[in-house]
Amino acid sequence: xxxxxxxxxxxxWYPHRYDPMxxxxxxxxxxxxxxxxxxxxxxxxxxxxxxxxxxEIDVKSNDNLNEIIVYYKLSTFFIRPISKFIxxxxxxxxxxxxxxxxxxxxxxxxxIHVHVLTRLALVALWLRLTKGIPYGITEHWSRYLKVxxxxxxxxxxxxxxxxxxxxxxxxxxxxxxxSAMRSFKLHANFIILPNVVxxxxxxxxxxxxxxxxxxxxxxxxxxxxxxxxGILRTIVKLKAIRTDFEFVMVGExxxxxxxxxxxxxxxxxxxxxxxxxxxxSKELATSLAESDAxxxxxxxxxxxxxxxxxxxxxxxxxxxxxxxxxxxxxSENGILIKAGDESQLLDALIWMMDNHNSxxxxxxxxxxxxxNSLEAVSHFLTSLYEKxxx
Numbered sequence: 531x532x533x534x535x536x537x538x539x540x541x542x543w544y545p546h547r548y549d550p551m552x553x554x555x556x557x558x559x560x561x562x563x564x565x566x567x568x569x570x571x572x573x574x575x576x577x578x579x580x581x582x583x584x585x586e587i588d589v590k591s592n593d594n595l596n597e598i599i600v601y602y603k604l605s606t607f608f609i610r611p612i613s614k615f616i617x618x619x620x621x622x623x624x625x626x627x628x629x630x631x632x633x634x635x636x637x638x639x640x641x642i643h644v645h646v647l648t649r650l651a652l653v654a655l656w657l658r659l660t661k662g663i664p665y666g667i668t669e670h671w672s673r674y675l676k677v678x679x680x681x682x683x684x685x686x687x688x689x690x691x692x693x694x695x696x697x698x699x700x701x702x703x704x705x706x707x708x709s710a711m712r713s714f715k716l717h718a719n720f721i722i723l724p725n726v727v728x729x730x731x732x733x734x735x736x737x738x739x740x741x742x743x744x745x746x747x748x749x750x751x752x753x754x755x756x757x758x759x760g761i762l763r764t765i766v767k768l769k770a771i772r773t774d775f776e777f778v779m780v781g782e783x784x785x786x787x788x789x790x791x792x793x794x795x796x797x798x799x800x801x802x803x804x805x806x807x808x809x810x811s812k813e814l815a816t817s818l819a820e821s822d823a824x825x826x827x828x829x830x831x832x833x834x835x836x837x838x839x840x841x842x843x844x845x846x847x848x849x850x851x852x853x854x855x856x857x858x859x860x861s862e863n864g865i866l867i868k869a870g871d872e873s874q875l876l877d878a879l880i881w882m883m884d885n886h887n888s889x890x891x892x893x894x895x896x897x898x899x900x901x902n903s904l905e906a907v908s909h910f911l912t913s914l915y916e917k918x919x920x
Contacts, residue, residue: 532594535640537567537915538632540625540653542646543670544573546599547588550810551750555670555703555835556645557597558726562908563643564595567915568636571597572628574621576604585624589631598631600624625653639663641698641915646671648686651693658696664918666699668723672832672853674710687714694718698918703833704854724910725835727902731812732842734891735819742801743775743883746821748814748836749828751783757827757850757870758789764827764875765803766796775883776801777825780817782808819843823882828852829869842898844891848878863894 539560543553556571563569586601602624605616633639642654642665654665673680681687694700694711700718702708708720749756758779765777779789786805793803809817818824824840824847831853838858840847847864849855859866865882867874900906 532566532568535567535915535919536632536636536638537563537569538629538639538642539563539569539571540642540644540650541571541573542650544571544575544597544599546573546575547601548575548577548579551808553645553670555725558728558835558904559645559668559723559907559911560595560597562726562904563911563915564593565904565908566912568594569596570628570632570636571595572625572632573597573599574624574628575599575601576617576621577601578604578606584620585627587627587631589635591635596632596635598628600628621649622653625650641665641918643668643911643915644693644697648690648693651697652689655693655696664698665696666701666914666918667694667697668701668703669707669711670703670832672707672710672830674707674714674716675830675853676710677830677852681714690714691716699914701914704857706854706857707832721914724902724907725833725838726904726907727835727838727842727898728815729842729895729899729903731815732818732839733815734844734895735816737820741774743823743886744778744821745775745823745825745879745882746778746780746818747825747827748780748809748818749783749826749834751781751786751789753785753789755828755830757829758785759792760870760872760875761825761827762789762793762796762798762803764872764879765798767872767876768879769798769802772880772883773802775879777803778817778821779803779805780807780809780814815839815843818845821845822886823848825875825879826850826855827869827875831855833858838898838902841894842902844895846882846886846889846894848875848882863889863897 541556560571581603584603588599590597602620605613607613644651644654644667657663694716701721701723826849833854850869851866865878
């Protein structure tokens with residue numbers, strides 16, 4: 531049952547015409563809330579691609595969910611400070627256009643949910659001070675982690691502290707990220723918000739008996755963080771020991787060609803290695819369900835949603851113990867290894883091939899259904915909103 535409260539998501543990342551994968555987890559949170567509330571998502575995207583005018587607006591409405599995407603043309607003025615000022619103005623003007631459309635479609639805004647600090651939190655703070663609209667924050671960005679060290683500038687830190695302090699609630703998807711934020715004196719009663727998994731799409735399937743054990747890796751193919759090159763080097767070592775396996779690499783990104791070249795140079799190819807390119811929705815769910823274990827070898831992470839998606843398919847996971855991953859992987863659903871340790875990765879791959887039947891697929895899936903399903907996260911978020919609106 532839907533009530534009349536109008537929740538507005540101000541999203542710094544969101545799927546759009548140039549990148550359908552960016553901020554997909556935020557879209558899923560919006561879909562979860564839309565089961566019980568009216569939701570309008572506002573996303574402003576600056577682009578160097580040709581626009582017919584300075585602003586182009588796409589509005590999609592489906593049941594209780596409105597997605598308002600405002601594209602704005604990035605300035606190419608040769609004096610950089612002036613160009614940056616123009617782009618900042620166009621960004622905030624885009625957000626303002628989105629807010630007006632949201633109110634025209636659904637009426638008065640009841641609460642604002644900011645996704646990713648800091649810029650959009652200033653909009654929410656202003657609306658709280660001028661119109662009394664409460665707001666909450668969900669931080670997804672791992673820039674606070676020491677390994678990244680990307681949160682700096684006294685002005686940004688000062689404004690972020692104010693925005694966090696005035697928020698009705700602050701959530702992160704991991705305690706690890708919350709701890710990193712506290713180290714910058716961003717003080718709040720942090721709440722851990724589960725990512726959404728479509729447990730009806732991601733589910734186990736009956737697997738026909740096969741000779742080879744199938745590992746799957748899914749990522750955005752950015753080697754600095756995902757360390758795909760480390761996986762490929764380890765596959766070379768595994769190939770020298772075992773032949774009863776295959777590795778499926780799913781995704782696309784900035785280092786995709788480099789990884790293809792490295793694989794070829796290393797003598798890897800069919801049948802032990804297959805690159806599929808980008809997969810989404812049902813195709814991705816099928817690839818996961820047809821596999822035997824997910825492998826991640828990241829140097830740093832927050833909490834990849836592909837892990838609970840793998841769990842929903844009943845798969846155990848081999849992953850480095852970085853970010854918040856250790857908060858959800860344990861001896862009952864996977865193996866944790868040290869970041870960058872290719873010897874540990876090799877040992878884990880071999881162990882998994884020989885002992886994967888020791889994992890209880892039904893129990894692995896059950897945890898995700900109870901915690902990460904659309905309905906479970908919908909209840910979680912709407913409860914937060916109700917407390918903030920009292």
